[in-house]
Structure formats: structure tokens, C-alpha cells
Amino acid sequence: MTRSDDPHTLTGAFALHALEDEERARVEEHLAHCDPCAQEVRELTETAARLGLAVATAPRRGMRDDVLRRITSVRQDVPRAEPESGLPRTSRRARPVSRWALAACVAAAAAFGGTALWQHQQAQDARDQTHQARKEAREQSQELASVLTAPDARTRTGRLADGASATVVVSASRNRAAFVAAGLPEPPRGKVYQLWFDDDGSMRPAGLLSPGRDSQAMLMDGPVDRATGMGITLEPSGGSAKPTTVPVAQMLFPA
Amino acid sequence: MKEVVHIGIPSAPGPDLQELLARVARGEQEAFADVYDAVAGPVLGVVRRVLRDHAQSEEVAQDVLVEVWRTAPRYRPDRGTAMNWILTLAHRRAVDRVRSVEASAAREHKAALLAHTPEFDEVSEQVETHLEREQVRRCLRTLTELQRQSVALAYYSGLTYRQVAELLALPLGTVKTRLRDGLIRLRDCLGVSA
Ligand SMILES: [Zn+2]
Numbered sequence: 452m453t454r455s456d457d458p459h460t461l462t463g464a465f466a467l468h469a470l471e472d473e474e475r476a477r478v479e480e481h482l483a484h485c486d487p488c489a490q491e492v493r494e495l496t497e498t499a500a501r502l503g504l505a506v507a508t509a510p511r512r513g514m515r516d517d518v519l520r521r522i523t524s525v526r527q528d529v530p531r532a533e534p535e536s537g538l539p540r541t542s543r544r545a546r547p548v549s550r551w552a553l554a555a556c557v558a559a560a561a562a563f564g565g566t567a568l569w570q571h572q573q574a575q576d577a578r579d580q581t582h583q584a585r586k587e588a589r590e591q592s593q594e595l596a597s598v599l600t601a602p603d604a605r606t607r608t609g610r611l612a613d614g615a616s617a618t619v620v621v622s623a624s625r626n627r628a629a630f631v632a633a634g635l636p637e638p639p640r641g642k643v644y645q646l647w648f649d650d651d652g653s654m655r656p657a658g659l660l661s662p663g664r665d666s667q668a669m670l671m672d673g674p675v676d677r678a679t680g681m682g683i684t685l686e687p688s689g690g691s692a693k694p695t696t697v698p699v700a701q702m703l704f705p706a
Numbered sequence: 707m708k709e710v711v712h713i714g715i716p717s718a719p720g721p722d723l724q725e726l727l728a729r730v731a732r733g734e735q736e737a738f739a740d741v742y743d744a745v746a747g748p749v750l751g752v753v754r755r756v757l758r759d760h761a762q763s764e765e766v767a768q769d770v771l772v773e774v775w776r777t778a779p780r781y782r783p784d785r786g787t788a789m790n791w792i793l794t795l796a797h798r799r800a801v802d803r804v805r806s807v808e809a810s811a812a813r814e815h816k817a818a819l820l821a822h823t824p825e826f827d828e829v830s831e832q833v834e835t836h837l838e839r840e841q842v843r844r845c846l847r848t849l850t851e852l853q854r855q856s857v858a859l860a861y862y863s864g865l866t867y868r869q870v871a872e873l874l875a876l877p878l879g880t881v882k883t884r885l886r887d888g889l890i891r892l893r894d895c896l897g898v899s900a
Contacts (some may be wrong), residue, residue, distance in 0.1 A: 460879075460882050460883065461882060461886075462886055463882065463884075463885035463886030463887070463888065463889045463890070464860070464866075464867045464881075464882055464885045464886070466889060467857065467861050467862070467872065467885060467889070468797055468798055468801045468860075469860040469865065469866050469885060470866065470867070471866055472870070488899070493785070493786055493900040494784065494893050494898055494899065494900045495886075495890070495893060496790060496794055496900075497786060497787065497790050497852040497893075497898045497899075497900045498799070498889050498892050498893040498896060498898045499793075499794070499861055499889065500787075500789060500790040500793040500794060500797075501838070501842055501892070501896050501898065502842060502857075502861050502862070502892075503748055503751065503752040503755075503796065503797060503844035503861075504748050504751075504789070504793065504838045504842075505838050505841075505843070506748075506752060506754075506755045506839075506862070507746055507747040507748040507750075507751040507752040507838075508747060508750055508751040508754060509750075510746050510750045510764070511764065512765070514746065514750075514764060514767075514768065515739075515742060515743075515746065517768060518742060518746070518768055518771045518772065519735070519738070519739055520741065521768065521772050521801045522735065522738060522772055522775040522776075525772055525776050526776070527731070527733060527761060527775065527776055527778065527779055528776055528777050528779050528780055529779060530731070530779040543707060562753040655869060656899045667754065677707075689801040699846060
């Protein structure tokens, strides 16, 4: 990840709606956990609104009646119990640096084989997701971040064919593992990469890699428990209950 | 953290927009009529500046205003002023429309876009708007040419920073930085706080 991908430099573009959806989702994710950036975005958004105020123009007279008529048949939303999307709330007290903010920095600095943590698939699709799905994505991202930044996180990186690399991060205290891939070749049509926990020779499903992306970080599904390693296989899309092909790669977990 | 501060229109007479919006959130249609009077001009202005097509602009502006009615219960004053919330929504919807309709228009209309800097020539009978326009115009002049062009192309033409970079033949990183430091300079000149 280069310096210019740093979310801290994107506040202006964010406030002006000058980001593409994927980047916007990434920055939103970041803002939820970075008070200085969130504050700056609030101010720059207010500033952008001033640019809008300055170009106010008189609507057609009939438009008022049209709009007032239209709203009579529009049911209003119910208030949300919980803050969502848009700008993070103004905080009146200092919060401790969140795990996620820390992880974003870790990812920026270390950039596991050139992969950014927040290229996380869930962030990418945030635009299309419902509120609930977004919440889950956020929780997933936070869980992922918490694994990557756990004090006892151990990593192991393996090189695959064609320059691809895979890193596995295991936190014993959290009993979770994260998988970070970079440069994986596109799977054949109708196939998908599936991750497995290796429970002493018996393979347990641990999630699918999102197709169409050659770099990504994901939280492996399920607890690590007594797994001693992991594997990746190519499976029919949708995944399998048991591996049906020879593993593309296998890695022992870091000690 | 600073308190939320009212921006823009210097304390126009009549009920406060934020209060009105709270009443709209409770389903009061009369309050919505007052909100309409306060925001319809700015909403249409933003949308028309980005879309430039009058018929489409009114359609999008109407949708935005109806969306204000629908989502008023979700407005959170602690996240910014009511006007900011509404104009942010208006700009977002205009940008969405322009991007869905003409994804590649930037290249075709390069010359037109470059010429398309804010003119502030549209008629509006509101005195507040006139003052606001003067102040924004004055502050825009304090920006460097690059900052001003980048900010104007992003906000008033609804371009992504990638498109801005392409148009101005600048590196992406430069445009990101110009958008940010240009807005920061504007913020300071306009005395915006949030
Ligand atoms: Zn930040």
C-alpha cells in the first residue's frame, strides 16, 4: 500500500463525493474508528455544503405543490436505534485507539505482501448491503483487525507459484486465524478457492475467498481450536464439505 | 470537540431548520412545507450545477426533497447541521445520477468541463444566498488555481478524483492532496466548524 492510499489523505475527496464506491466504503470503515479523520470529514463536508448553498437557485413555482403532494403518500422511516453509515457521531470524550484503527495502521505499514487489510471483501460490497449485512461486515472487519493486532498474533508467510503469497495470522488468545493472500491467480471458471483448517490431517471448511480479487484479507471461518495448519483447494463455486482436489497450498500454523 | 455550529445562511428569521426537521420527523406536513421553503433553492442549485440538465435536475431535486421527508426521523443533529445533511444528500444523489448516466462523459466533455468553473450567475431572489455567494466566491479566490480547479471539478461537476486527475493530467496523489488542502483552506476562510 502506498502513501497515497492512506485514508487520512482521502478526507477531502470523501467530503466531495469524489471517491469511487469501493474506496468510499473503505474510508467509511476507517472513519468509524478514527476520530481525527472523522472530525476533519465533518468539517470538510460542512465546507462542501457551503459550496452548494452558494449556487442556490429558485425552483419552478409548481414544484412546491408537486413535492408537498408527493410526500402525503410516502411513509416515513423509523428512527434507527443505532448509528449507521454517513458521518460518525461527534464524540465528546476521548476514546482509546481502537483495535481497528491500529490494524489499519499496521496494514498500512506492513502491507502483507502488498495487500491492504481493508481490501477486505465485505468493505467492497458495502454499497449493496443492507444495514444488517453492513453491521456484520463491520464486526467481521473488527474481528479480523483484532486478530491481526492481538498481542500474541503469530504470522507465517508462504510463497506460491507465480509470485503469489499467502500469510496466515493466528492468535491463540482469540482462537481465530486470518488469511491474507496476494497475487493469487484467477480460479478457473466455476471454481473458487476454499480455505481449510487442518485438524491433524482432517480438513475442516474455513471459508471461501471472494472471486475476482487477487488480493484480500479475511477472517477464517470458525475457531482455530486444535488445528495445526491450513490448506487451500480449488472447489466448485459454493464450496465443498470436504476437499475434492489436491491442495494448491498447505501451511503449518506458526508455532 | 467543538459544539455543532449553524452554518451558511446567517440566522434567517423564522423557525430554526433543525427544529423544523425534528417536527418533520414526527410526521408534521406543515413543518415540511417550511423546510421545503428553506432548502428547495439550495437543493435544486446543487443538483442543477452537477447535472446541468434542467428537467433531470428537477426530477432529482424532487426525489431528494421527498427523501428528506422520508428519512427525517434518521437525521442526527450531533453529526452536523440540518442544511449540511440535506445538501450532502442532494450532492450525493446528483453525483450518483451523473455517474450512472454518463460514466465516460468526462473525456468527451473535457473542454466544456474545464471551462465550467462556477459562475454564480443564476438568479435567486434570496438575499442570504447573495451574501453566501459573495463569501464563497471571495474564499475560492484564496485557493491556488490547482486547488480551485480540483475542488470545483469534484464538487460542481461531480467528477471522481481519478477523473479530475485525468482531466488536469495530474498524478492521483496530487489531486487527493489538492482536494484536501483546498477544502481546508476554504473551511478556514469561511470559518466553518463542526
Ligand atoms: Zn484516520
